[in-house]
Amino acid sequence: MIQNSDCRNGQRGSCMNAFVSRISGARLIQITIDMWNSLFLIVIFFMVLGCFWKEKEQRSISDPIPLTKELLILCVAVFFYNILDAISLLCNGAVTGIGRIWKYIGEYGYFTTGIFLILFLMDTIRKSVSHGANARRTGIAVTVIQALQYCNLILLASNPFLRKLFIIDSSNCYSRVVPGYYIWSGINILSLLAAAVICALQFREMDKFRKQITVVSVGITLAGAVCNLFFYTISLHCICVSVITICLFMIYFRNRTEIMTENIYRIEKLRTSLILSQISPHFIHNSITAIIYYADKDTAKTKSALISFSKYLRKNLDFVNHNSLTSIEDEIEHAKIYLSLEELRFGEDLKVIFDLHTNTFKLPVLTIQPLVENAVKHGIKTSDTGCGTITIHSEADAEHYIITITDDGSGFDTDLLKHMDAAHTGIRSVKSRLSLFCRGTLTVESTLGKGTVCRITIPRSEEQYENTDNGR
The missing domain is CATH 1.20.1070 (Rhopdopsin 7-helix transmembrane proteins)
Structure with missing residues (x-):
């Protein structure tokens, strides 16, 4: 056994020597x-x-x-x-x-x-x-x-x-x-x-x-x-x-x-602007005033308005600390809560139509509600009649998800958007966050006396953003 082991060791040594020489x-x-x-x-x-x-x-x-x-x-x-x-x-x-x-x-x-x-x-x-x-x-x-x-x-x-x-x-x-x-x-x-x-x-x-x-x-x-x-x-x-x-x-x-x-710096800056854009003293004051107005006249309506007001504030605070995308359903729900509070003031003068053909994709938080708020404040409220209709429409084609917010209010000169100041923090924040988080775009078209159309376009890309029809 020892001799066989020595032979094998000798063979290995000779192979190694041959390898080294080669x-x-x-x-x-x-x-x-x-x-x-x-x-x-x-x-x-x-x-x-x-x-x-x-x-x-x-x-x-x-x-x-x-x-x-x-x-x-x-x-x-x-x-x-x-x-x-x-x-x-x-x-x-x-x-x-x-x-x-x-x-x-x-x-x-x-x-x-x-x-x-x-x-x-x-x-x-x-x-x-x-x-x-x-x-x-x-x-x-x-x-x-x-x-x-x-x-x-x-x-x-x-x-x-x-x-x-x-x-x-x-x-x-x-x-x-x-x-x-x-x-x-x-x-x-x-x-x-x-x-x-x-x-x-x-x-x-x-x-x-x-x-x-x-x-x-x-x-x-x-x-x-x-x-x-x-x-x-x-x-x-x-x-x-x-x-x-x-x-x-x-x-x-x-x-x-x-x-x-x-x-990271841009996200923090956008979060700050988002907080500032959502703290609207006028809206809070008007909502509370409307709730007080109905307190003695309609208890059930007052209770419903208080619940909506509480949800609105809670959603805003939750969304500000939300870094990822949220579902279109959550965004629509938040817009509905906001509009229910505005309807306390406008009553039948404000009509809202939801025409949703797809609701299984995602987008940055607080994207739709600021645009709806602009439609109410700068479109319907400032129109000659003080009343109008807001339509929220969603659809999808082969490459994009599209959300359109249309109002038939007073309209405005879109050249003013090139020089957006603090009063337009909401639009600027929406544009920046759409681009940053999902390569989305926001276009605004408006005609004086006829109304405004805001169109959000989001790439339908499962590979990069997990925006799929099944919502996963």
Whole structure:
């Protein structure tokens, strides 16, 4: 038994010696670097993915954080770039059938992923520089540069037949082919130099975030491409793209923190304006006066009015501290409570029509009631007759949910909305919260003497905002 164990240990030792002799020390260093890079990329990928899902759940921004999807794609691509390089190095000198197969997979996969990475980095640069007066021409120039990579793709696709880029010899070892490999590298360097010139011309027009992206993407990639021509032992491409990914992650995370901090400030500012817009001394005074008026005349009506008044105040206080979206049913119910109090003053002079065709979506809190209040105060009340009709209509098409609040009151000049002051805090707050929480919009159309139409449009997007027909 001891002799058999010694034999097995001796076999393992000889296999290990053969492996070490087949793979040089430089290749072992490269494999170790590739594995560590891959580990870092996995960590970065899941951190960015976590941020992405957190943003979707919180709905705390109107637009996605820039570079999120690009960084996720880049992590996956660079991960495979490192893995394929490691596979190729591990199979170097392995003359078995399976060794040759994996060697070919590693080398051709490595070069193919390299083309994809150059195209992807160019696309990221194009998005960063395609702004301002020369946006179209800049975009076309970067697209032309990207087209150069198709020359490399043709060179790679023809290599199994012509062997002009690299060869895998009988001992299953990789070797560059001159001048094919230098043509390949020359195209990459030329593309990156052209991209650097374009970025330099547009540099002043970029914001700080875009400047950092372009400097990292172009600068490090270009340095790696040039150095790899002369430094053959270690693959600087893998190291450079991994460093780029880590740097872009750091830039992304700092930018995300700044955006999220700004959004928290905006939400708090909107909450303050919401509180101010809902504390209406005139409405409270008028409601209490109307309730006192009916106290001796109609006890049942007085009791109902007090209950409605209590619900109205409670809803306002609850909604102010409500950060997420609420159902359209809750919003309609709150509007009905408000209108029931206004009907105490207006009586039959105020008519309300609810024409609801869909009631299973969500929207920011206190969206409908402020618009209904404006319709009463600035539409019906100020009309020539002092009476009128308010219609609340909801519908859905293939892409949007639409709520329309219409009154046939006095109307007004909509140009006044361009210079909204403290008196129009409600409209400004509704617009901001619709945009911030669900990418919704509010449009106001009005004609003097005929009335006003307020139209709320909310994207019907299950993917981002969980606004679905089943309300889940």
